Amino acid sequence: MAGTAVLGRLTTGWQVAEVVDVVKETPRVCTLALSADGWPGHGAGQHLDVRLTAPDGYQAQRSYSIASPPGEPPAITVERLEDGEVSPYLAGELRAGDRIEIRGPIGGWFVWEPALGGPLLLVGGGSGVVPLMAMARLRAAEGSDVPARLLLSSRSWEDVIYRDELAALADAPAGLEVVHTLTRSQPEGWSGYARRVDESLLREVAWPAEAGAQAFVCGPTAFVETVASGLVTLGYPPERVKTERFGATG
Amino acid sequence: MSFFTRGFEGRRRDEAPEGRVPPGQYLTEGFPVLSAGPTPRTPLEQWTFTVESGAEPVRWTWDEFQALPRESVTVDIHCVTRWSKLDTVWEGVSVDTLLEAVDHDASYVLAFCDGGYTTNLPLEDVTDGKAWVAFGYDGEALDPEHGGPARLLVPHLYFWKSAKWVRGLRLLDDDEPGFWESNGYHLRGDPWREQRYWGD
Numbered sequence: 001m002a003g004t005a006v007l008g009r010l011t012t013g014w015q016v017a018e019v020v021d022v023v024k025e026t027p028r029v030c031t032l033a034l035s036a037d038g039w040p041g042h043g044a045g046q047h048l049d050v051r052l053t054a055p056d057g058y059q060a061q062r063s064y065s066i067a068s069p070p071g072e073p074p075a076i077t078v079e080r081l082e083d084g085e086v087s088p089y090l091a092g093e094l095r096a097g098d099r100i101e102i103r104g105p106i107g108g109w110f111v112w113e114p115a116l117g118g119p120l121l122l123v124g125g126g127s128g129v130v131p132l133m134a135m136a137r138l139r140a141a142e143g144s145d146v147p148a149r150l151l152l153s154s155r156s157w158e159d160v161i162y163r164d165e166l167a168a169l170a171d172a173p174a175g176l177e178v179v180h181t182l183t184r185s186q187p188e189g190w191s192g193y194a195r196r197v198d199e200s201l202l203r204e205v206a207w208p209a210e211a212g213a214q215a216f217v218c219g220p221t222a223f224v225e226t227v228a229s230g231l232v233t234l235g236y237p238p239e240r241v242k243t244e245r246f247g248a249t250g
Numbered sequence: 251m252s253f254f255t256r257g258f259e260g261r262r263r264d265e266a267p268e269g270r271v272p273p274g275q276y277l278t279e280g281f282p283v284l285s286a287g288p289t290p291r292t293p294l295e296q297w298t299f300t301v302e303s304g305a306e307p308v309r310w311t312w313d314e315f316q317a318l319p320r321e322s323v324t325v326d327i328h329c330v331t332r333w334s335k336l337d338t339v340w341e342g343v344s345v346d347t348l349l350e351a352v353d354h355d356a357s358y359v360l361a362f363c364d365g366g367y368t369t370n371l372p373l374e375d376v377t378d379g380k381a382w383v384a385f386g387y388d389g390e391a392l393d394p395e396h397g398g399p400a401r402l403l404v405p406h407l408y409f410w411k412s413a414k415w416v417r418g419l420r421l422l423d424d425d426e427p428g429f430w431e432s433n434g435y436h437l438r439g440d441p442w443r444e445q446r447y448w449g450d
Contacts, residue, residue: 010447010448010449011434011446011447011448011449011450012449016253051274052255052258052260053253053254053255053258054254054255054258054259054260055254057254058260059260059274060258060260060276061274061332062332063331063332085260085261085276089255089257089258093257093258094257098255098256098257099253099255099256100255101253101255106434106447107433107434108432108433108434109286109429109430109433110286221282221283221395225283225289225395228287228288228289229288229289231288232288238287238288238290238365238366239287239366241287241288242286242287243285243286243287243288245282245283245284245285246282
C-alpha cells in the first residue's frame with residue numbers, strides 16, 4: 001500500500017467555526033453543521049480536529065470524521081459517550097450559534113472519490129458510518145454510477161444513524177444498496193439481518209473478491225478487526241481493505 | 251480576548267501528572283488500536299528481521315532474534331489521535347544492538363512492515379537507547395492487533411512511528427517519507443512540539 005497523498009496540502013491552523021445547526025440523528029447521536037469561512041475543503045472520509053476551551057484556559061482536543069460531502073461546509077456527527085469529556089458536550093450542550101475551534105481536514109488514506117472507481121463496499125459499525133456517509137453523499141451528489149453497497153451494523157432500528165437519508169439514497173436511480181443488521185433488538189416483523197457482522201454474513205453481502213471491490217471499513221476496533229480479516233479470508237487483497245478504527249475515547 | 255467555548259468546563263484536568271502528558275493529549279487507561287488496513291498474521295517460523303544497508307543485509311530468524319540481548323523498558327506513549335498512556339511495560343531488543351551488526355554511515359532509517367506499512371526516522375531518533383523492536387507487552391507476547399509478533403517502539407515520538415508488524419530497517423542517506431508521512435502526517439512527529447501534521 002504505497003502511500004500517496006490524495007489531498008496533499010499543509011494542514012492549516014485552528015480556526016473558529018460557528019455551529020449553524022444541530023440535528024438529532026438518534027437518541028445518542030447528533031450532527032453539528034458548521035460554518036467556517038477559511039475552510040479549505042475536504043475529501044470524503046477525512047476527519048477534523050475539534051478544540052474546546054474552558055473559561056480558565058483548559059483545553060481538550062478530539063478528532064471527528066467529517067459527515068458532509070466534499071464541496072459542502074464541514075459537518076460532524078458525534079455519538080455521546082456518557083463517561084467522555086468532549087462528546088457529552090458536543091452532543092448535548094452545544095447549540096446553534098455557539099462557536100468551537102476546528103482544524104483540518106486531516107488524513108489522506110481513508111478517502112474515496114468517484115474517479116477511484118468501484119465497486120465500492122462500505123462497512124460501518126454504529127457511528128463508524130459517518131465517514132462512509134460522506135462517500136455515499138459524494139457519490140450521489142456527483143451522479144456517480146459506481147456500484148456501491150453499504151453494510152451497516154446498528155444496535156437497534158432507533159440507533160440507525162442517517163436512517164431516512166439512507167433509505168432515500170437507496171431509492172434513487174443507480175442508488176446505494178443498503179443492508180442493515182440490527183444486533184441487539186429488532187422491530188416487529190423485521191426480516192433483515194439480526195446478528196453481528198462475521199465472515200458468513202460478509203460472504204452473503206460483500207461483493208465477491210473477483211469483483212475487485214474497494215472496501216472501506218469503519219467502526220469500533222473489534223468490529224473492524226472482524227470485518228477486515230473476514231474480507232481478507234474471502235479473498236480481498238489487504239491493500240483493497242482500508243480501515244479506520246475508534247476506541248471509546250469520548 | 252482569547253477564545254473560549256460557552257458551557258465547556260472540562261473534567262479531566264486533574265488526572266494528568268505534571269510534565270508527563272504533551273499538549274493536546276489526554277490520558278487513557280485502555281490501549282486503543284489504530285491501523286490503516288487488516289491485521290497481518292505472519293507465522294513465527296516465516297518471520298525474519300532484516301537490517302538493510304549498502305552491504306549485504308543482515309537477517310535474523312525469530313529464534314535468533316529471541317536469543318539477542320533483551321531489555322525491559324517502562325515508557326509513556328503518545329498517539330497522534332490524542333491518547334497518551336503512562337508507564338507501559340515492554341520487552342524487546344534495542345535498535346542499538348541490531349545496528350551493531352552492520353557497518354554503515356547512514357543518517358536515516360525506514361522501518362518496513364508486513365502489510366506494506368513504512369515509517370521514516372532520523373537515525374539519531376532510534377539510537378542511544380531511544381528505540382527497540384518489542385515483542386512483549388505487559389508481561390505477555392505482543393498481541394497482533396497491537397503489532398505482534400514485533401513492533402518498533404520509539405516512545406519519544408508519536409506512536410505511529412512505533413511501526414506495527416515491523417520486519418526490518420532500511421538504512422538510508424536521505425529522509426524518505428513513510429506511509430502516514432505521505433498521507434498528511436509530520437515527518438518527525440515530536441509530541442512535545444505537537445508535530446502532528448504537514449506544516450506543524
